[in-house]
Amino acid sequence: MDIYVEAxxxxxxxxxxxxxxxxxxxxxxxxxxxxxxAHGEMLMLGAYAAxxxxxxxxLPVLVRNVGRLLGQNWHLSQGLHxxxxxxxxxxxxxxxxxxxxxxxxxxxxxxGRPLDTLLATWGVALILxxxxxxxxxxxxxxxxxxAALEGSWEVGDLTFPVYRLFIILTSVVCLLLVYxxxxxxxxxxxxxxxxxxxxxxxxxxxxxxxxxxxxxxLGTGLAGVAGCILGxxxxxxxxxxxxxxxxxFMVVILxxxxxxxxxxxxxxxxxxxxxxxxxxxxxxxxxxxxxxVVVIALIQFRPQGIFAPRERVxx
Amino acid sequence: MIDESTKSVPASAGPxxxxxxxxxxxxxxxxxxxxxxxxxxxxLLLPPLVFGDDAFRLSLFAKYLALAILALGVDLxxxxxxxxxxxxxxxxxxxxxxxxxxxxxxxxANRAHAVPGTVPPGFMNYxxxxxxxxxxxxxxxxxxxxxxANTWVALTVAVLAPLVVATLFGLVTFRLRIRGxxxxxxxxxxxxAVFTLVDNQQPYTGGRVGIKDLADLQLFGFTFNSDASHCxxxxxxxxxxxxxxxxxxxxxxxxxxxxxxxxxxxxxxRVLALGxxxxxxxxxxxxxxxxxxxxxxxMYVAANQLCGPGYLDIAFSIEMVVFVAVGxxxxxxxxxxxAILVNFGKTRISEAYPDAWPIVMGLLFIGIxxxxxxxxxxLLRTLPARxxxxxxxxxxxx
Numbered sequence: 001m002d003i004y005v006e007a008x009x010x011x012x013x014x015x016x017x018x019x020x021x022x023x024x025x026x027x028x029x030x031x032x033x034x035x036x037x038a039h040g041e042m043l044m045l046g047a048y049a050a051x052x053x054x055x056x057x058x059l060p061v062l063v064r065n066v067g068r069l070l071g072q073n074w075h076l077s078q079g080l081h082x083x084x085x086x087x088x089x090x091x092x093x094x095x096x097x098x099x100x101x102x103x104x105x106x107x108x109x110x111x112g113r114p115l116d117t118l119l120a121t122w123g124v125a126l127i128l129x130x131x132x133x134x135x136x137x138x139x140x141x142x143x144x145x146x147a148a149l150e151g152s153w154e155v156g157d158l159t160f161p162v163y164r165l166f167i168i169l170t171s172v173v174c175l176l177l178v179y180x181x182x183x184x185x186x187x188x189x190x191x192x193x194x195x196x197x198x199x200x201x202x203x204x205x206x207x208x209x210x211x212x213x214x215x216x217x218l219g220t221g222l223a224g225v226a227g228c229i230l231g232x233x234x235x236x237x238x239x240x241x242x243x244x245x246x247x248x249f250m251v252v253i254l255x256x257x258x259x260x261x262x263x264x265x266x267x268x269x270x271x272x273x274x275x276x277x278x279x280x281x282x283x284x285x286x287x288x289x290x291x292x293v294v295v296i297a298l299i300q301f302r303p304q305g306i307f308a309p310r311e312r313v314x315x
Numbered sequence: 316m317i318d319e320s321t322k323s324v325p326a327s328a329g330p331x332x333x334x335x336x337x338x339x340x341x342x343x344x345x346x347x348x349x350x351x352x353x354x355x356x357x358x359l360l361l362p363p364l365v366f367g368d369d370a371f372r373l374s375l376f377a378k379y380l381a382l383a384i385l386a387l388g389v390d391l392x393x394x395x396x397x398x399x400x401x402x403x404x405x406x407x408x409x410x411x412x413x414x415x416x417x418x419x420x421x422x423x424a425n426r427a428h429a430v431p432g433t434v435p436p437g438f439m440n441y442x443x444x445x446x447x448x449x450x451x452x453x454x455x456x457x458x459x460x461x462x463x464a465n466t467w468v469a470l471t472v473a474v475l476a477p478l479v480v481a482t483l484f485g486l487v488t489f490r491l492r493i494r495g496x497x498x499x500x501x502x503x504x505x506x507x508a509v510f511t512l513v514d515n516q517q518p519y520t521g522g523r524v525g526i527k528d529l530a531d532l533q534l535f536g537f538t539f540n541s542d543a544s545h546c547x548x549x550x551x552x553x554x555x556x557x558x559x560x561x562x563x564x565x566x567x568x569x570x571x572x573x574x575x576x577x578x579x580x581x582x583x584x585r586v587l588a589l590g591x592x593x594x595x596x597x598x599x600x601x602x603x604x605x606x607x608x609x610x611x612x613x614m615y616v617a618a619n620q621l622c623g624p625g626y627l628d629i630a631f632s633i634e635m636v637v638f639v640a641v642g643x644x645x646x647x648x649x650x651x652x653x654a655i656l657v658n659f660g661k662t663r664i665s666e667a668y669p670d671a672w673p674i675v676m677g678l679l680f681i682g683i684x685x686x687x688x689x690x691x692x693x694l695l696r697t698l699p700a701r702x703x704x705x706x707x708x709x710x711x712x713x
Contacts, residue, residue: 035496037633109685114496115399116684119640122633123680130673242629246507249500285515292508299501300487 002157007279008272013164015271016171017233019264020226021244022251023178024219026263029252030195031215034107034114037122039223039248040241041129045098046091046224047231047240048132051141053080053090058136065135083146087228088170095224098128100217108212125241133238141236167229174225178218179260191215250295270295363547374541374618377553379658381614384553384560386638386654387647388607393636394644395568396600397580398494402502404632405509406477406605408624410612412513412520413476415622416460417469418529424464425530432457432464437528438521456519466534473613474606481605485598492594494583503629510627525623532617539617553614557651560607564647567603576600577645634676640683643692652691 025039051058059079067074102124110117145163152161182188193201194211202208230240247270255266270291278287363373385407393399416436424431427446434446435457444451463469488501513520521527531540532552539549567573578586579593586593616622625631635654642653657679665672687694 029496033496035500106681106685113684115393115499116688118399118496118499119633119636120681120684123677123684126673126677126680130670130677134670246503246629250504253497253500253504283515285511289508289512289515292504292511296501296504296508299493300491 003279004276005158006160007275009158009160010164011272011275012268013167014275015268016168017226017230018244018247018251018271019267020171020174020229021223022248022255022267023175023260023263024222025248026252026255026259027191028216028219030259031191032107032111032212034110034117035121035249036102036107036216036220037118037245038102038125038128039121039220040243040245041125042095042099042220042223042241043227043230043244044132044236044238044241045128046095046227047143047236048136048141049091049094049224050084050087050143050228050231051136051236053082054084054087054143055079055141056081058141061137062135065137069134084143084149084228084232085146088225091224091228092221093224095227096217096221099220100213102220103213103216107216108209129238129241136238138238141231143232143236145232163233167233170225170229174222175260175264178222181218182260187211187214250292253299254295363550370541370543370546373546373550375662377541377546377550377618378615379655380550380553380557381611381618382635382638382658383611383651383654384557384614385608385611385635386642386650387560387564388604388611389635390639390644390647390650391564391568391576391600391607392604394639394646394650395573395580396576396597397583398597398601399499399636400502400601400604401499401629401632401636402506403604403608403635404627404629405506406481406608407612407615407631407635408509408513408626409477409480410473410609411616411622411626412526412612413463413469413473413609414532414613414616415526415529417463417466418532418616418620419526420460420464421466422528422530432461436521436526438524438526439518454518466532470613473609475609477605477609477612478602481602482598485601489594489597489601503632506627506629506632510624510629513624513627521623523624525621525625527621529616529620529622531620541618541620549618553618556610556614560610561647561651564607568647572596580645637676637680637683639690640688641679641690643690644688646690646692649690649692656691 021039021043024042025036029035052062053059056079060076063074063076102121106120106124107117110120149163149166152159153165154160180188182191190201190206190211193204193206194208198208201211227240230244234240250270251263251266253266254269255262255264273291273294274287277290278284281287281290385403388406389400389403392403419436420434421431423434423436427434429446433453434440435454439454439456446453463472484502484505488498493501514523516522531538531545532549533539534552537548537552538545539552540546541549568576575586575591575593575596578591579596583593612626615626634657638654638657639650640653641657642651643649661672661676664675683690689696
């Protein structure tokens with residue numbers, strides 16, 4: 001029994017990463033009807049932002065490689081050596097800025113062409129992956145967590161790693177912030193209006209351009225936070241985004257778009273499902289297959305999302 | 316007023332005449348007969364002449380042509396019907412693995428001087444005992460794949476397996492009118508599920524390594540492989556399969572059936588309102604695209620002599636969409652051209668600058684979508700009209 005409780009707990013921490021990643025995806029899909037295939041790379045950028053400020057070796061390498069690409073002989077003797085608490089806001093900012101630029105330079109030209117956006121953002125994903133590989137080097141980047149978050153709590157026979165508790169806590173805080181922003185600020189109201197009926201919101205004087213770019217930046221920023229947390233859990237590598245992006249898509253498919261509750265239930269379902277089934281079967285890949293198949297099967301009953309509220313669909 | 320650009324281009328100007336605006340949406344975009352002649356000459360004669368007996372280049376070209384078959388399927392489903400499937404790699408892999416099992420069993424049987432189908436592939440026989448050893452027990456999975464040892468059975472399965480899987484999957488998704496981005500994502504989920512399965516089930520699929528050391532494909536008394544002695548046969552085989560598939564597709568999109576497909580792409584609700592059962596159309600074309608991918612997979616394995624879970628990579632399934640986008644979606648010739656151009660470019664650029672290829676590929680994705688949504692074919696078609704102000708007199712297209 002104990003191992004299942006622990007699996008559930010690990011699943012919850014995985015779920016919270018997944019929810020953070022998928023929330024941005026779901027909001028942008030709800031607001032703009034586009035799927036951002038480069039969303040996984042925002043995760044990766046968040047993790048690399050953490051590497052850049054935590055690993056003293058990383059910034060000098062980055063500066064040298066950028067210099068080499070520009071034909072200059074740049075040199076930086078000392079990098080930054082900050083910790084996780086700094087890395088989280090930095091990861092958010094880096095991913096949000098990149099997301100903002102992505103929306104401003106590419107995605108806004110592709111409105112109304114969701115499938116083309118999918119292809120173009122996949123191109124962005126390829127470029128980001130390869131650029132990071134060229135700039136930071138192709139090797140894995142291990143990150144260490146602060147001493148306060150190491151170790152685990154023992155409750156009876158159960159062991160709860162502190163860092164996983166921290167992950168859940170951070171996600172809850174992020175979700176609360178998004179909730180407040182979404183439901184208790186004038187801008188959140190505008191976002192919800194655009195999600196529900198874009199032409200009408202525009203007619204009432206809401207700047208849909210501003211809503212689009214800021215929600216997009218927020219979504220990618222959340223993915224950056226998720227990537228930063230994830231990078232401290234496993235290694236950081238340039239293709240780490242692709243491992244999680246399909247899971248995040250499934251959360252969106254399951255949870256529907258445009259509302260937080262669906263994403264949270266979808267993420268919790270997939271994350272804990274994965275982890276608990278993996279324990280039962282003793283085989284992680286097979287658990288993943290099973291969850292994927294269950295998702296495909298569930299979609300048969302509610303194509304607009306299992307946890308999505310029923311609503312009329314217009315074409 | 317009559318559009319100047321269309322008036323100036325005579326209808327018989329060439330295989331790629333500029334279609335009048337009102338015909339843009341129609342399924343065929345260039346003269347059927349001429350296009351085919353042009354295509355067959357170009358495809359069948361050019362590479363063997365250019366590369367001669369350069370086995371490496373010729374077999375590379377055979378691979379491009381196999382991928383062109385795949386692109387035809389992607390074009391039917393995406394370019395003509397407007398359904399973006401990101402799971403075509405699954406059907407490609409079904410075809411590829413069918414033939415790979417077959418050639419692997421022939422190879423191990425040849426080595427053991429036994430009948431094909433009685434000797435398990437190396438990855439299944441984990442005890443590594445020869446079949447003559449008294450302790451040898453055939454693995455249970457061998458009974459399942461033994462029929463594939465016959466090349467014709469394997470080739471049939473390579474077409475039928477993707478056909479059946481695509482029909483079943485199409486049945487459940489299209490019946491619910493799942494479309495657009497949802498369809499793309501669900502096919503991707505399916506692909507990832509199968510990839511994880513194949514990758515994980517090493518005793519049955521060869522796992523991450525895949526299936527290596529394949530026998531040469533032998534049909535009609537010919538041998539097909541990428542050695543200098545048989546690369547021409549290989550090339551001709553893939554090229555003829557491609558031409559047959561191309562002709563079939565070209566015929567299909569010219570029929571009323573093909574026009575309904577285009578109509579579904581342009582406005583499905585209207586087609587529904589006209590009384591067509593669009594679900595059936597979509598299932599059919601999805602199954603057909605799957606079968607084409609299966610054929611392509613089998614041909615690719617024959618040329619590559621190696622089969623692995625890389626075919627189930629998410630990236631590969633998106634790349635093949637770009638073949639079609641580069642050439643020109645909604646034109647079969649564009650799919651073919653795009654597959655060859657992109658893969659040729661990939662080989663050349665990766666050889667010269669291995670680090671640059673992903674970035675070039677990424678820029679290609681973005682550039683095509685932003686600036687050339689109609690692909691190379693679209694560019695060629697509008698080129699006469701665009702150049703006209705500079706040339707001063709009417710020109711033939713191409």
